[in-house]
Amino acid sequence: MFRFFLVLLGILAGGAQAEGVGAPLVGTRRVVNAGPGHQFEAHVSGSRAVYTHWKQGFSEVRWHELTTGEEGVIPGSGGFDVVADVSGDGMVFTRVTSASAVFFYDLKQRGPPVELAPRPSAHRRGAVIGHRTVAWQDYSYAPETSQPEIATVDLESGLLTRLTDDDSPDRTPAVSADGRVIVWTKCAQPLDCDIWEAVAGEGGFQTRALTGPQGDESQPQTNGEVVVYTSRRIEQGMPTQDIYWQAVGGGLEYRLALPGLDSRPILSGSLLAFEWRDPAAPFPNPEIMLFDLRTHTLYALTSTFRGEYLNDIGMDETGRVHVLWTTQENGFDVRALTFQLPGGEGRDVPPGCPAPEAACADPGRRPLLSSVTLRRFSGAPQRFQARFPASGQGLLCVDNGYAGTATSLGWVTINGTAVLEPSAFQKESRLLARPVAFEGLVQLEALIDGPSGSAFRMRLYDDSEGSALCQQPFPGEEVLTGRAVAPQVWGIAEPVGRDVLDETPQVAHGGCSQGGSGPLALAVWLVLVGLAGPRCMPVRARRGRSAPRAR
Known part of the structure; x- marks a missing residue:
């Protein structure tokens, strides 16, 4: 992951706009898997990708090395293995048998997968991992209502923490690369959702709401310094759906105002990838876009008549950036774009390469x-x-x-x-x-x-x-030019409440990239395995403290 968060926060705090346009990206496209069956919900850490493979009623999790093409399968147990996330040598996924449990797998040791915080008749899904922190949606706390709560496990200490405990459904957690920040969506009412965060401290996790009544927020992601999300709002009587972001802990809210619908933002360092539907296109399918928060440059990574569904973005140790997405061709397939971030830290264009x-x-x-x-x-x-x-x-x-x-x-x-x-x-x-x-x-x-x-x-x-001295494409590479787009300073999103949650010790074995289950992946695998539960449901609106202390 990138290491220039201080530069990024300087941009956020001052609202300064970078001058000019960032240098073009020189990248290579590749197929991760376009074979028989369905491949979807890919995630990346370094140069290693993981994804779900489905064929003829059988589901498994595979890993793929982007630099060498080497590929492997996570050992199964006769159930359905779906929706994996990865960070370093560790990965997590959901294994569906008579229950729905979260497992950890060590990609370096290659031993058997180990269930995290085992619980009889567990009903967990959507696990994400950042460094040594794992979080998931847990339906086990209220099986009579199937209402999801957010839980997290520290892989070092084995402590299990329940982050939410109220009447509102909590969904789509995401974890920062360092594991210290967890974000998720809390819905007080249908179409009335907000973004919440939990930041690790000496006394446990401190939780707070980042957004209030401004709109209907969802799909949060974080790099540990910034939280990005989608918000649906009414402007001049017309509905809009754009990408917004603010610093961890709250502050000025920024908006990337583009025509059409923006969704599925994923943040890695200063690079913000998302899906965009062009309202002027004959077939407004989702395309993959990239916005650099340092240079305020927008790049179009795909432009096809097919729909592309963003999965993840990350950087390896050589400085190459990998963007992964799912496309519908002969079934669902996973593709990737790899490029070198031009100019290095704090530069808009490579040195010695003027316009x-x-x-x-x-x-x-x-x-x-x-x-x-x-x-x-x-x-x-x-x-x-x-x-x-x-x-x-x-x-x-x-x-x-x-x-x-x-x-x-x-x-x-x-x-x-x-x-x-x-x-x-x-x-x-x-x-x-x-x-x-x-x-x-x-x-x-x-x-x-x-x-x-x-x-x-x-x-x-x-x-x-x-x-x-400049970046020049080699055979098989292509040049992607960008255009300048200035984000809008939207205002300060008022926090709603906060609490410090105690940690509940339980035994957790094993063991972590940011991410969560995208809407495409959830729809595919939930339908395939017959686990589709209720989505947002009418509940009592609660605009106060997030919860009493975890029991």
């Missing part, structure tokens, strides 16, 4: 291959042609209006391919810049037309040394 316009304004020691000024006189358009040897990367710079007035009718071609056309001369600034490639012999051509007295200067540089 083409900046390089043209200050070419430095780049060798000049050609420089010519074209002036428009009466009669036929003026043309220029030159041929010379060159290989590697180049930089084309055009100063429109140099030694004359700017033209709106100009053309530049290299080896028969148009590099600049009149649309660029008409819409862009007077300094036009384009990176180009040389393939041994360069044929450079230019033409100017339009009113007499117009002119432009064309400069062509060898940029092989400068481009070597």
Whole structure:
């Protein structure tokens, strides 16, 4: 996981907006599993992914090494193993037999899975893990109503803590990578849900509400410093659904305001991945988006006619970021995008890799291959042609209006391919810049037309040394450019109440990435194994303390 939380909190506290747009992402797409059956609900820690595989009435949990392609299966016991989460060498999953229990599996030791905090006739699901902290939805406390509560186990001490104990359903827990922060959704009424947090301290977990009556919040995630969530609100009489975030402990609330519906946010360091439905698309299926909280840059990671359902995002020890999602093709399949975060900590662009316009304004020691000024006189358009040897990367710079007035009718071609056309001369600034490639012999051509007295200067540089410092795609890679989007400062979300919960010792064996069961995965596996329980149900609204002390 990323280590620049202080930088991130500086952005949150000051509401400062990063200048410019972050550097493009250079990434590689890969198939995790598109074989027979269904693959869904993938999670990642480092370069290791885990997911659920379903085929012909049989369900198992598999792991997959993204760097090598190595894959394995968690030993089963004749039940249904579903919805796994992973952190480091530890993973948790739900095993469904006559009960529904949470198990821990050590991916390094490869021994048998071990049930956590065993309980007769347990009814638990949606387990998540962060470092040595595991949390889940527990229906066992109130079997007569099947109302879920949130429970957590410390894998070091074996202590079991019940975080909630009230009349409101509590769902979808998520754990920070360091295991110190747990967030979940509490619903006082249907369509009236809030985000709650539990922060570990010396005396146990301190719980509080992060959101109040502003809207209907759900799908929380946290990196230990920031909590992100989805909120449905009414604005000017119209419903909206956007991504919001605030610091752990509360404070200013920020909103990523995009057209359409945003959902399923997942936060890793400063990178926020989520699903977005474009209202202008002919088929508004969910696509995977990425927003960098440091640079305020938005990237589109997918754009297909299929629906993509986000699963997880994480970084490995080499600094590569892995984004995993489920897509519906021949059944449900898991795919991934891997890219290197450009620029390192606190940088918007890689060092030594300025934008083409900046390089043209200050070419430095780049060798000049050609420089010519074209002036428009009466009669036929003026043309220029030159041929010379060159290989590697180049930089084309055009100063429109140099030694004359700017033209709106100009053309530049290299080896028969148009590099600049009149649309660029008409819409862009007077300094036009384009990176180009040389393939041994360069044929450079230019033409100017339009009113007499117009002119432009064309400069062509060898940029092989400068481009070597920048991120360049290799075969099989693609470049994903972003656009600047400024988040809105929405206000301060008022907390509702807080409590410190005592820890109840129970024996917990074994043993942790952030995450939770996505809506697609829950729908698939609950229907398949016949465990679909009630969702939000009418209960008494309670806007006060979260609960009495755990018993």
